[in-house]
Amino acid sequence: MLDIIQRLHDQNIIISGVDQGNKSAKFSYLNRYGNIASFAIPTIVAPAEDKKSAVEGSTETNTIEKKLHLKITSKSLSTVNQERYVYVGHYARNKKGKEEPSYNPEEDTRKNMSASKFSNDLHLITTISGLAVMAAKENKEKIYIPYAGGLPVSEIKELGSEKALESVKGTHTVEFMDGPLEKKAVTLVIDSGKMYGEGAITDLSLNFDIENGELIETSLQERLSETYALGDLGAGTSEMIIFTEEGIDGNLSQSLDIEGTNPYIDRIREKVDNLEEFRALKELFDLDDSERAYQSREEFMSEVIEPSILEVIRGEREYPAFEVRLLKSKKTTDITDLVMEEIRKYANDHKKALTSAWNSAGVDELVLVGGGVLFGYPVFKEVQEKFMELQGQEWVILPDKVEEAPFFTSRGYLIANLIQITEKEEAVLESIN
Structure with a gap:
């Protein structure tokens, strides 16, 4: 696989996976050496000036994603304004007019956190910004991206993968107004790819890793049975994907009717x-x-x-x-x-919903990934230990590296992307030979 990855990289094609989150967007991609690099950008956007101010210039950082003052030109943005000057992520957090996924406590449903990620400018701007950072990290001025990302299961069921992909397809130009890449511009071309239901492809990152361009098995492969429920605990929603001997059960898989971490x-x-x-x-x-x-x-x-x-x-x-x-x-x-009071509420709400959905699905095991695993970890750990005392086995299976749980979805999209691309490339080579 490494030769394919490097050949595509030299052609300015970057294999990646994007998880549009309600707290932060996660990006995982393959560098030229065939290893995974990941980073996150907070899902916060604020309107910006069309030039750098002297005050902004006084703040120095060598981390590209920490200082994003950008000019973004994209037809994917709402027709009102397809050329935007924006602060994004960490740099937008104290700016006037900032926008982040909102939560209305008067609406007691999981859907009010982010009514839709599809064609949502807040998520699109964060995504485009992250892809531009990815290009910059690889010293590319123009990249072609076979897009791999996802939406909540409920949205994918409603829209379908092809329509969902339309929200990011096109040519996007990003100019860095400030920071380490001041005055540099990056062009992103997205003309192909696939959108998945969130969590639907995360099993790949549970079972595999990529090192030096090769897929390697993780220790979880031996621990997982053929049937299991995968809980992907996000900031806005929590998804439950059911895996059977035949693959994903689309009927039983669902967005749980429960809040993500953000309200807590x-x-x-x-x-x-x-x-x-x-x-x-x-x-x-x-x-x-x-x-x-x-x-x-x-x-x-x-x-x-x-x-x-x-x-x-x-x-x-x-x-x-x-x-x-x-x-x-x-x-x-x-x-x-006061923190543990909310963490305990979150963990208790989720252990009930997750265990009920797992039990109803009739599968062997329950696996947890996502940023919510970290947030609820102190209580999940207690439940795990108590369940072990009562039943002599684990309540849930956690990733080998729990601290990397927030990136498992973006890594899953990346691995799926790599498998699809290498299969196509190998088929082309076989037809030539």
Whole structure:
């Protein structure tokens, strides 16, 4: 496979997988050496100026995706404005007019988080930006992308793969207005590909990895039976894909009628904003009541939640401890109790919905992937241990590297993409010979 990957790479064709997330979009691609590289961009977009300001120029970073002030030209964007100056991801989190997937607590359904990812400018801009970053990381000014991505199962069932793909097809131009690639431009050409139901292809990343251009089996291949339920726990939705001896059961596979992680994260952030310590600081500096301790979900997760959970996963501590720094002061405030209250609600809601769907499907095992695995890990771990005591076996099967769970969907799309492309390339070579 490596020779095919390198030949395509030299032709500016990048094999990749994109997971459009409601907290962040995840991108996995193959570099010229046939190894997987992955990165994430927070799903946040804000309107920007048509040129760099002196203030912006004072912030230095060598990480391309950390400073995205872009001009995007694309016919895939809504007809109102197909040429946009935008801040994207990390750089948009404190900008005026920022937009991120919203949650209305008055609408108690999983669908209100993101009514649709299809033809949604917020998701399209984040996706196009990430693909431009991918091209830049590989030192390409123009790339051709056989697109591999997905939508929630409910949307794929309604739209079909071909119509869903139309939302990203076309030629997109991205100019970097600031940051390490200031004044450079990238052209993205997407004229082929496939859209999957979220989670439908994740089994590939459970069973396989790619190293030096070759597919290698993971240890999960030996642990998985032929029938299992795959729970893909996302920020906006949670998907349940049922695998039988004949493959995916499209009838039993579903988007679970349950909230993703974002509403739980939002409630934690709201409680942090209402801490007496933070209110006292806002009063001291005459700050508006709308002032937030953390500017985005992604910032809060990466600075407060994920570090402690990763310590638990690595065995460095038995229980997580969560702390915040208000107004970025050196003093920390412990918020473990209020965080664990929401994590426990999330995990309890999901263990019930997941186990019920798994039991109803009549398959052997339950497998969990996605960013929600990290968020709920402290409680999922407790349930796993208790189930082992009661039944002498695991409640769920988790990936070999739990900390990489958020990228399993994008990696699954990538692996499916690689298999399809290499089969086509090999067929062409055989016909020539």
